Amino acid sequence: MLEARDITVIYDRRRVLDGAGIAVPPGTTVGLMGPSGCGKSTLARVLALLQRPASGRVAIDGTPVHRWRHRAPRELRTSVALIFQQPRLAVDPRLTLAEIIAEPLRATGRPIGRAAELAEEMGLTPDLLDRRPHEVSDGQLQRACVARALTLRPRYLICDEMTTMLDVSTQAHLVARIEAYRGATGAGVLAISHDRELLTRWCQGPERVHTWPPSA
Numbered sequence: 001m002l003e004a005r006d007i008t009v010i011y012d013r014r015r016v017l018d019g020a021g022i023a024v025p026p027g028t029t030v031g032l033m034g035p036s037g038c039g040k041s042t043l044a045r046v047l048a049l050l051q052r053p054a055s056g057r058v059a060i061d062g063t064p065v066h067r068w069r070h071r072a073p074r075e076l077r078t079s080v081a082l083i084f085q086q087p088r089l090a091v092d093p094r095l096t097l098a099e100i101i102a103e104p105l106r107a108t109g110r111p112i113g114r115a116a117e118l119a120e121e122m123g124l125t126p127d128l129l130d131r132r133p134h135e136v137s138d139g140q141l142q143r144a145c146v147a148r149a150l151t152l153r154p155r156y157l158i159c160d161e162m163t164t165m166l167d168v169s170t171q172a173h174l175v176a177r178i179e180a181y182r183g184a185t186g187a188g189v190l191a192i193s194h195d196r197e198l199l200t201r202w203c204q205g206p207e208r209v210h211t212w213p214p215s216a
Contacts, residue, residue, distance in 0.1 A: 001023055001024065001025050001026065001059075001061060001062075001188070002023070002024040002047060002059075002060055002061075002080065002155075002156040002188055002190070003021075003022075003023045003024070003057075003058070003059045003060075004020065004021050004022055004023075004043065004046060004047055004056065004057070004058050005021045005056060005057045005058075006019050006020075006021060006055065006056040006057065007019070007020040007021060007043060007046055007053045007055075007056035007057075007058070008020075008053055008054045008055045008056055009039070009042050009043075009046065009051070009053050009054055010054045016039045016042050017039040017042055017043060017046075017053070019056075020039065020043050020056075020212060021056075022043070022047075022190070022210060022212075024156060024188040024189070024190045025188055026061075026155065026186050026187065026188045027182065027186040027187070027188065028188055028189070028208070029179070029182060029188075029189040029190075029191055029202060029203045029204070029208065030188070030189070030190050030191070030203065030208050030209075030210065031190075031191045031192075031193070031199035031200070031202065031203040031208055031209035031210065032190060032191070032192045032193075032199075032209075032210050032211075032212060033192075033193060033194060033195075033196055033199055033209055033210070033211050033212070034194065034211060034212040034213065035194055036194060038212055038213060039212065039213075040160070040161075040192045040212060041085070041160050041161075041192070043212070044082060044158045044160045044190070044192055045082070046058060047080060047082075047156075047158055047190070048080050048081070048082035048158055049065060049068050049069065049072045049076060049077055049080060050068065050069060050082065051068060051069075052068040052069075060076055060079055060080065060155075060156070061079075061155065063076065074108070078104075078108070078152045078154065079154055079155045079156060080154055080155070080156045080157075080158065081149040081150070081152070081154040081156070081157050081158070082149070082158045082160060083142075083145055083146055083149050083157065083158065083159045083160065083162045084145070084160055084162075085160050085161035085162065085164050087133075087138060087141040087142045087144075087145045088133055088138070088141065090145055091133055091141065091144075091145065093132060093133050093134065094132070095132065095133075096129060096130055096131060096132055097119070097124060097128055097129045097130075097131060097132075097133075097136065097140070097141070097144040098115065098116075098119065098129035098130065100133075100144050100145070100148055101115040101118060101119055101129075101144055101147045101148045101151065102115035102151070103148060104148060104151045104152050105151050105152070108152065110152075114151055115147070115151060118147040118150055118151060119144070119147055121147070121177065122143040122144070122146060122147045122173075122177060123143060123173065124140065124143055124144060124147070128140055138165060138166060139166050139167060139170035142162065142166060142170070142174065143170070143173075143174070146162070146174055146177060146178070150181055153185065154187065155185075155187055155188065156187060156188045156189070156190070157178060157181070157182070157187055157188070157189045157190070158189075158190045158192070159178060159189065159190065159191050159192060160192045161192060161193055161194070162174060162178075162191075163175065163193075163198065164193075171198075175202055178191075179202075191203065196209065
């Protein structure tokens with residue numbers, strides 16, 4: 001289980017999160033809904049070990065997290081993957097789509113053959129893979145980011161407003177691909193959005209959709 005308890009994050013003396021918590025069991029898609037600016041993305045970054053909270057506890061399958069970012073053990077860092085809302089801010093603009101997808105594999109010294117397989121599953125043709133971010137659409141670039149997130153076979157996926165500003169068909173394709181991965185691997189998924197209807201469909205019921213802050 002990917003779990004956060006009593007998470008507090010402070011920016012410039014302002015509490016962005018104050019006592020936030022959520023649990024994502026393996027094999028389950030959990031939704032997190034809230035308005036813009038309520039701290040959803042900050043909680044996502046804490047869960048993905050990209051940001052240390054001021055206080056609180058994060059655990060991955062029972063192992064407490066004591067270090068964040070590059071200081072975290074590789075086994076923990078690679079067990080959680082985060083898909084960002086804005087793909088153009090999440091990639092190196094100098095890389096081709098093929099290089100973006102293979103980036104985690106190269107960084108960990110693993111064979112890059114899986115990158116081509118994932119690109120095909122995401123509907124990225126060879127001609128697109130040779131292009132750089134400025135030469136493709138937002139939807140095509142987000143497909144590459146999803147493929148990149150899956151390369152190391154994470155045990156948990158965090159989708160932070162992953163489908164925002166994308167057309168309906170691309171939204172459906174990305175959600176279906178994430179759900180197929182969850183079904184095949186037993187991974188846990190945290191789907192973050194301000195769209196209740198989307199989360200209710202994605203999580204197969206309102207009972208799996210949490211609201212933050214709780215009073216909203």
